[in-house]
Amino acid sequence: xxxxxxxxxxxxxxxxxxxxxxxxxxxxxxxxxxxxxxxxxxxxxxxxxxxxxxxxxxxxxxxxxxxxxxxxxxxxxxxxxxxxxxxxxxxxxxxxxxxxxxxxxxxxxxxxxxxxxxxxxxxxxxxxxxxxxxxxxxxxxxxxxxxxxxxxxxxxxxxxxxxxxxxxxxxxxxxxxxxxxxxxxxxxxxxxxxxxxxxxxxxxxxxxxxxxxxxxxxxxxxxxxxxxxxxxxxxxxxxxxxxxxxxxxxxxxxxxxxxxxxxxxxxxxxxxxxxxxxxxxxxxxxxxxxxxxxxxxxxxxxxxxxxxxxxxxxxxxxxxxxxxxxxxxxxxxxxxxxxxxxxxxxxxxxxxxxxxxxxxxxxxxxxxxxx
Numbered sequence: 001x002x003x004x005x006x007x008x009x010x011x012x013x014x015x016x017x018x019x020x021x022x023x024x025x026x027x028x029x030x031x032x033x034x035x036x037x038x039x040x041x042x043x044x045x046x047x048x049x050x051x052x053x054x055x056x057x058x059x060x061x062x063x064x065x066x067x068x069x070x071x072x073x074x075x076x077x078x079x080x081x082x083x084x085x086x087x088x089x090x091x092x093x094x095x096x097x098x099x100x101x102x103x104x105x106x107x108x109x110x111x112x113x114x115x116x117x118x119x120x121x122x123x124x125x126x127x128x129x130x131x132x133x134x135x136x137x138x139x140x141x142x143x144x145x146x147x148x149x150x151x152x153x154x155x156x157x158x159x160x161x162x163x164x165x166x167x168x169x170x171x172x173x174x175x176x177x178x179x180x181x182x183x184x185x186x187x188x189x190x191x192x193x194x195x196x197x198x199x200x201x202x203x204x205x206x207x208x209x210x211x212x213x214x215x216x217x218x219x220x221x222x223x224x225x226x227x228x229x230x231x232x233x234x235x236x237x238x239x240x241x242x243x244x245x246x247x248x249x250x251x252x253x254x255x256x257x258x259x260x261x262x263x264x265x266x267x268x269x270x271x272x273x274x275x276x277x278x279x280x281x282x283x284x285x286x287x288x289x290x291x292x293x294x295x296x297x298x299x300x301x302x303x304x305x306x307x308x309x310x311x312x313x314x315x316x317x318x319x320x321x322x323x324x325x326x327x328x329x330x331x332x333x334x335x336x337x338x339x340x341x342x343x344x345x346x347x348x349x350x351x352x353x354x355x356x357x358x359x360x361x362x363x364x365x366x367x368x369x370x371x
Contacts, residue, residue: 015184018036018066018074018184018186019035019036020034030142032085034050034082036051037066038065039066042225043222043225054083054101054105057108058079058104060075061075061079061105068257069114069115069258070156072114073118074145074186074187077119077121080122080145081122099123110308111260111308111309113295113296118145118148122145122148126141153189156191157194160194160197160198163198163353166253166255167253172207173199173204174206176255176276177192177209178213178272178276179211179219180222180226183226184222184225185257192255192257193223197230200231205233210223210236211238212236215315215319216315216319243279246283246285251283253285254280254288257269257291258289258291260295261295261297262297263302263363264359265344265356265358266304267338268308270335271335272337273339286345288345288346289347293365303338308337310333310334311333313331316331344358349365
């Protein structure tokens with residue numbers, strides 16, 4: 001039974017950049033500001049925030065104004081450059097300030113490894129810079145942050161091309177996704193949604209079922225918004241409808257993103273992903289994770305070691321300012337869960353699709369910048 005599928009939306013103007021560096025306007029990249037698309041205001045309003053102070057960047061990451069593992073990394077890197085660009089210090093003091101600011105930004109969220117990877121890559125670039133004047137170090141810091149952003153765009157494109165293989169040339173395949181791992185979560189076209197966009201461009205017209213993703217509704221507010229802009233055939237469903245949609249035969253594959261992947265292939269993603277993976281296994285639907293190399297944390301043997309962010313219970317009991325539970329009602333609000341590698345059919349990276357056994361596949365990946 002596959003009737004009553006909504007028609008694709010008319011393609012709208014390109015999405016605004018999730019993360020960008022905006023120079024002040026004199027032709028030089030410095031000074032400038034980190035500009036992010038404030039995702040807490042979507043889909044009702046498109047609003048940007050210009051950030052310089054480290055406390056503002058930290059707060060923006062913490063309150064999910066910018067979110068998605070790759071985008072967090074890009075924002076943190078550019079936020080570090082923005083925070084340190086006005087430092088009036090000796091070379092030694094500047095290096096100390098970079099380290100101190102990076103450590104502070106790293107405390108904004110605990111689960112997405114891209115945050116720590118990007119900050120460490122920037123700190124290393126400054127320490128290894130051949131130009132040792134403070135002005136030269138500031139430029140080296142910004143150049144590395146911009147390189148991370150540009151690289152993420154290329155990685156997303158490559159993930160999409162490799163992920164196109166998942167469709168096997170099939171027209172109208174049903175894809176279920178959870179949370180948002182599209183352009184809004186990266187410096188490019190996304191991770192989990194990149195194969196969908198590639199399939200759309202190849203004329204395969206995929207049909208996407210987007211979980212609304214409680215409690216913050218990233219699927220409803222963000223994934224639905226950007227897929228409509230891309231003209232992709234989209235159906236929004238509540239999280240607890242996924243099993244029924246699978247049972248009806250509407251879903252051919254599941255593709256989700258990840259915030260951290262352990263050495264054995266266990267993958268942390270938005271809360272609810274683990275349940276989707278279990279449902280997919282029961283219905284014999286392949287479950288895929290899409291992520292760039294920077295999301296793989298080979299220092300962790302398994303998913304049990306991945307730190308899980310605990311968020312304010314008010315997101316459940318009084319989400320978006322409306323109380324939906326009695327005052328004083330206890331609530332448990334982990335932001336992520338970990339899907340065991342046994343439930344994952346493949347991990348789509350910019351270098352290709354990793355297949356089980358994942359520990360061997362991940363160990364065979366060449367070392368990349370910043371690792």
